[in-house]
Amino acid sequence: xxxxxxxxxxxxxxxxxxxxxxxxxxxxxxxxxxxxxxxxxxxxxxxxxxxxxxxxxxxxxxxxxxxxxxxxxxxxxxxxxxxxxxxxxxxxxxxxxxxxxxxxxxxxxxxxxxxxxxxxxxxxxxxxxxxxxxxxxxxxxxxxxxxxxxxxxxxxxxxxxxxxxxxxxxxxxxxxxxxxxxxxxxxxxxxxxxxxxxxxxxxxxxxxxxxxxxxxxxxxxxxxxxxxxxxxxxxxxxxxxxxxxxxxxxxxxxxxxxxxxxxxxxxxxxxxxxxxxxxxxxxxxxxxxxxxxxxxxxxxxxxxxxxxxxxxxxxxxxxxxxxxxxxxxxxxxxxxxxxxxxxxxxxxxxxxxxxxxxxxxxxxxxxxxxxxxxxxxxxxxxxxxxxxxxxxxxxxxxxxxxxxxxxxxxxxxxxxxxxxxxxxxxxxxxxxxxxxxxxxxxxxxxxxxxxxxxxxxxxxxxxxxxxxxxxxx
Amino acid sequence: xxxxxxxxxxxxxxxxxxxxxxxxxxxxxxxxxxxxxxxxxxxxxxxxxxxxxxxxxxxxxxxxxxxxxxxxxxxxxxxxxxxxxxxxxxxxxxxxxxxxxxxxxxxxxxxxxxxxxxxxxxxxxxxxxxxxxxxxxxxxxxxxxxxxxxxxxxxxxxxxxxxxxxxxxxxxxxxxxxxxxxxxxxxxxxxxxxx
Ligand code: SF4
Numbered sequence: 001x002x003x004x005x006x007x008x009x010x011x012x013x014x015x016x017x018x019x020x021x022x023x024x025x026x027x028x029x030x031x032x033x034x035x036x037x038x039x040x041x042x043x044x045x046x047x048x049x050x051x052x053x054x055x056x057x058x059x060x061x062x063x064x065x066x067x068x069x070x071x072x073x074x075x076x077x078x079x080x081x082x083x084x085x086x087x088x089x090x091x092x093x094x095x096x097x098x099x100x101x102x103x104x105x106x107x108x109x110x111x112x113x114x115x116x117x118x119x120x121x122x123x124x125x126x127x128x129x130x131x132x133x134x135x136x137x138x139x140x141x142x143x144x145x146x147x148x149x150x151x152x153x154x155x156x157x158x159x160x161x162x163x164x165x166x167x168x169x170x171x172x173x174x175x176x177x178x179x180x181x182x183x184x185x186x187x188x189x190x191x192x193x194x195x196x197x198x199x200x201x202x203x204x205x206x207x208x209x210x211x212x213x214x215x216x217x218x219x220x221x222x223x224x225x226x227x228x229x230x231x232x233x234x235x236x237x238x239x240x241x242x243x244x245x246x247x248x249x250x251x252x253x254x255x256x257x258x259x260x261x262x263x264x265x266x267x268x269x270x271x272x273x274x275x276x277x278x279x280x281x282x283x284x285x286x287x288x289x290x291x292x293x294x295x296x297x298x299x300x301x302x303x304x305x306x307x308x309x310x311x312x313x314x315x316x317x318x319x320x321x322x323x324x325x326x327x328x329x330x331x332x333x334x335x336x337x338x339x340x341x342x343x344x345x346x347x348x349x350x351x352x353x354x355x356x357x358x359x360x361x362x363x364x365x366x367x368x369x370x371x372x373x374x375x376x377x378x379x380x381x382x383x384x385x386x387x388x389x390x391x392x393x394x395x396x397x398x399x400x401x402x403x404x405x406x407x408x409x410x411x412x413x414x415x416x417x418x419x420x421x422x423x424x425x426x427x428x429x430x431x432x433x434x435x436x437x438x439x440x441x442x443x444x445x446x447x448x449x450x451x452x453x454x455x456x457x458x459x460x461x462x463x464x465x466x467x468x469x470x471x472x473x
Numbered sequence: 474x475x476x477x478x479x480x481x482x483x484x485x486x487x488x489x490x491x492x493x494x495x496x497x498x499x500x501x502x503x504x505x506x507x508x509x510x511x512x513x514x515x516x517x518x519x520x521x522x523x524x525x526x527x528x529x530x531x532x533x534x535x536x537x538x539x540x541x542x543x544x545x546x547x548x549x550x551x552x553x554x555x556x557x558x559x560x561x562x563x564x565x566x567x568x569x570x571x572x573x574x575x576x577x578x579x580x581x582x583x584x585x586x587x588x589x590x591x592x593x594x595x596x597x598x599x600x601x602x603x604x605x606x607x608x609x610x611x612x613x614x615x616x617x618x619x620x621x622x623x624x625x626x627x628x629x630x631x632x633x634x635x636x637x638x639x640x641x642x643x644x645x646x647x648x649x650x651x652x653x654x655x656x657x658x659x660x661x662x663x664x665x666x667x668x
Contacts (some may be wrong), residue, residue: 159653
């Protein structure tokens, strides 16, 4: 590189490559390489297209799946309410009419949108990827620039394959050191949310760097990028490396033969130049991380599992204190106490954060040869049919069933509770999903977010438990 | 999209930080295939009691809130999901502007596309506005988009930021798709170059 060339971050390289037009004082017209759609946030966009007499510009760059409102009970695939049925029927009709490939319910490639994109090899380094879904940040694990958009923007991309975007700022999250046993990718991202808060990275794209990030497998990297939005960032990215290429090689939609080699050569350039600077940097020392758990009603209200919850006095800022007190009231918890030993009613292992094969292996490792505690309902929901088949081939489903857990069909399930899987009012759940908002997992339900290890440990103990106690046992 | 120039209205104070999109409109109402009717379920789980009757303690149900077009919310409003159902529900109820010290990125972008103005003010201005509105719910706030100012009685006056393009679209009632479509030639050329 010559000294006159501008040093760029990974984000800037992908961004610059996709700017079609940049007029002064206007947002950039940004080209989108892959548009994923699902049943909940797309119907009104297609209605808009019809009203204007527009077509989908690039159906070949658009892929649809059904996941949010789909049921996950085996053998009852069509027993859902009329509204959900209408929504699914509409997606089917829209896909057909506009020539979009659809992984419908029952299709062997179906699953949660952020699980199937990478699985099919649709998600690739250097691509711009959008979806009407905030956890689109997941795909950034491959070195793509991937972010969630609203339904108006879904319509924009359908019509023009472009979006109007202002260039965000950059934020480096460096994770150095080494993860201790029992500490996983989920704990890294929960620790980041606790450290910077749910608005901490607003207006920024995060790049995760450091030796610990490099050591994570793709499933772990996806878990980290997935919850970038919980820290306020629209996107999270990780530079692609041999781990990335090994995951992608041979998948349905990646280039083959000489084209594959050429692609890998290109992808190797997708890294932040030495000396390029970020607008912000946060460093996390992995050596000090413990399994994390949330106690409150946003993902920033989290702590190491062995610690005590804060008290009102911990907050100087009056509105933060008010938010904390409101959360404690909703959760019906005592400030200053420990969460360890808190009785729980439900364990949910699933969602686009933690429903991949590595997540299920972690959970199965804890549940193997053990039983779910009496009175605790445990749902294990694979993220896709690929994951489900793989888990069954490895006998994980049998481990879950033998332990007394429910083995479900793929889907968003209790992460969003709009498909028949939900908490009852007042119930406590340990969940591997990404949001503990009031009512998120069912009206009046109370959620503790944690890793698959911690969730599985809670299922066995019937209460919030440090998974390390079971791993060592 | 409806034009936005100047708005004068009394306001609804909601002094809660991190109001997320699941509170604005819970997921069980996302099974609709159009944009209408969501206002009835705005803040549903705070607004209605178990038996479905209005919760008299929730601010939106207070008679003083009737007809208000401005919401003053706490910091980091609209965090969480990308659902545009959130601004649809707020607009459906009758809001045209939200005042906060900060907005989540996707919410802000969605709001601007629906004629709902996110007004970002400093913590001091926010506090003064809250203190003006809470004891006297008839207090009127004026939001003037051309000059990017928010004003209230008692000498409260502050400017707020908005990018030129969004401002232009709101003032003219333009929707952004028309603007994007005007780049057809450039988009085609870009596509040809890359393949
Ligand atoms: S699993 Fe949850 S967070 Fe992920 S896409 Fe589905 S509803 Fe959204």
